[in-house]
Amino acid sequence: MTPETIYGATGIALFAIGLYHALVLPSALRRIVALNVASVGAGFVMVIAAWRPGGGADPVPHALVITGIVVLVAATAVALALVRALHDADTTETDDTP
Amino acid sequence: MPLPQILIALVPGLPLAMAALLAFAPARAAVRAVLPLAALPALALTLLPDSALLAEPWLMLGGQFGTDPVGRVFMGFSALIWAAAGWAAVGWMRGDDHATGFAACFLLAMAGNLGMFTARDVASLYALFALMSFASYGLVVHGRSGSAFAAGRIYIVFVVAGELALFAGLALMAANAGSLMLADLRAAPVSDIAAGLLLAGFAVKLGIMPLHVWLPPAHGAAPVPASAVLSGAMIKAGLFGMIAVMPFGVAEMPVHGTVLMAAGLVTIFAAGLGGVNSDSPKAVLGWSSVSQMGLMALGLGAALTVPGAWALVLPALMFQAAHHGLAKGALFLGTGAFGAAAALRGSWAALPLLALPMAALVGLAPLSGYAAKEGLRAALAAGPAGWVPWLVLALTLSGLVTTLLMGRYLLTLWRQVPTVPRAVVEGPGWVALPAATLAACGVLLLGLWPLAGFGPVPSSWPKDWLTQWPVAAGVVLSVAGAIWGHAQRVGPLVLLAQVMAPWHAAEAYGQHKVRMTQRAARRLARAIPAHIDAVAARWRLGQAAMAAVLVALLAVEAPALFSQIAEHAPFAAAGPDLPQP
């Protein structure tokens, strides 16, 4: 057993946990969190792809993971803004605004 | 570009250009006034002896156009009918609110019909054929009445089904032949499915039973000039299509041939029954067209069964097509003339105009119809041995059927005078003159036929006048039927009611059943998707689908995956690592 197998399995497991919960959880907010978890799982796969036992990791996958993190935070921000806007829209709908 | 090629481009090009001009309001009146001129390039091309080739590799899938003797014969009589009908349409549509729409559909259908005779490749043939079929929908529903829309609905259903069959059949043949050229298609072996699809697709246009359902209502509903081209020119396009793509005279397809001959036999007589039961003069003419197309089916079927007979059958069929087109076109236009004459209180005045094409249709010697039948009789004699007596008998009896139909036509004409627009009542020449021209061309056909290059005219002078017996019998039967029917109407109504009661009961029961079935089908069609929708929402189609897709992809990929995993032995050591820098 090596760190590679441990964290490789962790990555795949995180991805599966995230994927499952992104599909079944009842609230949009939690689905967004679940997608973030799944994306961390994918990040693990790339990080172990870069890892070398003796040190001197491959910098390219690291750059890819950083890009992936930034892309996902952007998408998350938009999704959360939609959640807030929907909340506001529903609140105004229940009020007696014309 | 030499003249023939310019003409080839103009055959569909001129009508299309004129149709496009209709989009500009100032040009509309002018274009509508010169409607018949659109058929002139085709007429001119008929007279040019050489087959010219116009290749347009940029067009669709590589279009090629040219003329050959067969195409020129079809183009000749079709262009004549289009020109005459266009002439009539100029008068007929004066003051009509939807005249521009009619002219546009008329020109588009003309472009498709005349253009397809020059097509040398599958895509062009199919495209032009489809253009003709779909544009004709506008002609059928021109009246905007309930019955016109009903006829249009049936028409469009059959057209779409036919087009699908054709599309599939043509794609199959083209793939088999490895080429899009019609000449290669005819030479290549053809699969049974492809042949079946093609025959069915073109038979829809020909109106061979049981694919005839759309034809009588459509021909009955369309305005007179449109009926003339529908019945005179356009249904022949189905015949041309079969000749153009099927390997007649090369391949032997006994099954298809037998089916065609059987369908033809049924068509000839069943269409007669349908026509005799029909109440509108134009629908009766439509039924008569169906019956006559049964003859075509006999010839085509015989040639499919015995390829050697094709050399005789082809000219006979073309002659029959030309003769029928001219005569039927004249009769439809004559129907309009009859209406005009009746409105002017002189129904009898139109009879001489109708007499000539009627006589030609029933096969009275020495007119073109007799010659056509003799030619077909000689050709059928070369057909499959077991079938020949039946074919010849059917051919002979078809004269009787046609005569009866013509009698029924006159009767309904008298009872139900067709309504014509004011413009035609004021100027009956608008329909009478084109009708007379077509009738005269029918007579001239006998003289002009040798020029087509398919041998001499079949004998038009009977050796034995007794061969005319079906016509005589038909006349007698028609007159007797008319008298008897009249007597029935004024006579013992109770008896009639009793005789007819089971029929009426059966009919009412059938109608009720059909209505119930339709309603149930409609309810089901609405309920089932709604139910599925509800279930899908309850079971979260979106989420469940992800599982389904994952499972399906996993199931497909699993065998390879497992074998690869086994090969690499799980928990294998990592690949060669990079030495420390």
Next chain:
Amino acid sequence: MIPQIDLAAIDWMLVPVLAPLLGAIAGFVLPRAATAAGMAGLGLSAVGSAAITAQVRTGAAPSTAIGGWEPPLGIVLAADGLTAAFLLLTVVLTLAIGTTRALTPAPARGAAIFWPLMLLLVAGLNGAFLSTDIFNIYVTLEVAALAAVGLAVLTGSAAALRAALNYLLAGMLGGVLILLGIGLLFHAHGRLDLAGLAAVAGSAPSDGIALIAIIAGLALKAALFPLHAWLPAAHSNAQAPVSALLSALVLKAPLYVALRLWVGVLDPATASGTVLGVMGAGAILWGSVQALRAERLKLLVAYSTVAQVGLISLAFGLSAANPAAIAWTGAVTLMLAHGLAKAAMFMAAGRIVEEVGHDRIAELDRSPRRPTLAQFSFALAAISLIGLPPTLGFAGKWQLMEGAVRADAWIWLAMAMAGTLLSVGYLSRVLVGFLRFDRVRGAVGEHQGWTLADGPPLLLAVTAFGAGLFATHIIALLAAGAPLGQLPGAMQ
């Protein structure tokens, strides 16, 4: 002294990406000049796309290693006939949609933000079409996805917000799946360039899982049945030009990427094609049935997109039956035809809603107002969608059929036929309403409501209708210079 500029030596490859990007920034910083900046960006990117197409047509295979770094380390942009075709489609559609937007009086909400978002969308799509690096493709797809979500909410209704949230979540899920696939591919092969991956893909055990993840992700982004649940609401609740963009263009990017991976990179013999084909067949049936039931015009058009995406993905099923025989050019031609026709339909539908005041199909024939030009555009586009000759849809269907026949794939052929028949059915529901006048209350105003904004949809519809006449040119373009291998089954 005028500096000498050698036009042929200009590297055009990044122009279709950077020009809309700069246009978006200019429009964002100066909201008052958003329209001008937007049209300028689109125009410049059109010039770049045209130049690339010209290079492809001459047989050159233009490619640029960005920053001078060659693969496997660097990112290479390359163009072949397939790329050029999609660049041109983007140019035609965005120019038409942009012109419509510029010609119509600005709507109350989101007028200024429309342009930067649309231009970012264009930059993302062009980037995806040009890229040959799988991770770079992922990033470009995300740019397009976020911009598309921003556009989809511009109507401001709660329904649009809800639809946009579902759209975004589906897109994020698809993106995460693709990211996992990329990670697995890099882990096994240590590279990201498509050409390099093509040589080694399929040799490692994890490639199968990577393939599944990437295909599932792309299918989700392309709304392939049964993963289409987000599409109808998102497309039907957006503003008309946005619906046109989403349906005609944005969906094509994942399909394009799938095609690239399928033909060039992954093993096309894999039986996964059957799964995609079955999904396509399901899409045709389900989308058509829903379109037959839809009560709103825009919803009908949106469901027809589901069905048409299914028709396109039937090609994957065909490739499973006989990979050598399938005519991919047919599938690509269908994608182009659908893009043109669907954009025209959505914009025409938008005009109809504007004039008639509602889009209930059952009551369209009661309206005394008849926006004739928009109806005409809709009808022409419908004819192309059905695939009657001589439209581009016909040319595509014909080639697809030929591929099906050569592959002896009778079931798929029958499915495509059924799709055609069903499309006649649901489109005729609308077209018949245009032709009927007997239920109108009051006088019919046939020629009301012609505006300049009717022009672009009409132009698109006429293009979709008439482009079939020049199908040989399109097929020749698709067969031109191919860095990732020529599309198999291309007809010469």
Next chain:
Amino acid sequence: MSPPDPYLLLDLGLAATILVLALAALRQRDSFTMAVVFILFGLLVALAWVRLDAPDVALAEAAIGAGVTGALLLRTLRHVGGERRDPAPVPRVVAGMLGLSVAGFATLGGLALMATPRHGTGLIPAVAARMDQSGVEHPVTAVLLNFRAYDTLLEVVVVLAAVMAVWAIDRTIDRAAAPLPYLPGVALRGPIAGAYLRLVLPALALIGAYLVWIGAYSPGGAFQGGAVLAAAGVLSALARGGRWPRTAATMPLLRGSLVLGVVVFTGVGIWAAVAGGGVLHYPPAQAKPLILLIEASVALSIAATLTALFLGHMPQPAARIALRKGTTNDT
């Protein structure tokens, strides 16, 4: 065989904790706890990545994946006051099916990953061979800003697209009736908060700038530094009750700082093309200053965009805000 790793137990424990935290975050009933557990999860993942020799990624995950995402989550929870659940949950059968298929996918995926030998060299030699031409000493920065600079440019574009999308969403809300966009109740006001801010803001700015600068030599860089700067931006915005500065004059300046990174990045790229090298092909001699210029401007933009994403609404001229606060149902 390599000798047994002394850290193996730590690895196992860390992996197990990460999985438990992920599950706990997703299945936690209370929304606020969920957000906190998620942030904790992100920090532990960062720890694991440090263990896997990926300090840059760990820094990015801690600052952005845990920090920014967590802040966004908390800010959203504050706004909506708890989660809204779908009225009908996914049926158990469907959830079970999904669980089985995802589990199957994960099992096969895990097996396949174990069975696949990692690619021997990856791109390590390719990067090492070109480091001397890259202009920086740190390989990850060299990849991000030189070898794959195009990816990074598009990544900055993604963040910009997110701001535009968020503003488009903000435009759709009818503010006359909706709750005010800012965050009442978390305002950092009063003398103590003021003194705290005066102390913290410069420190944060300094740390951010240092992270950007150090990126050229060792872990750190534009994104991590930008995230720290964003923290400063958010704090100063909270001091105003979660609003943009009121002066309308900030509008063009603000938009300018949002796009600065893309503009400078693209500008340098095009300049390189005009100078003859090709797009984003820096001349080796000027590579280092150019990369630093890009990093600085990207960091500023990232800080501005992340702040904008956190605030989630467009800056409005002061007059309009005052009007809105005064009368709720005007016009």
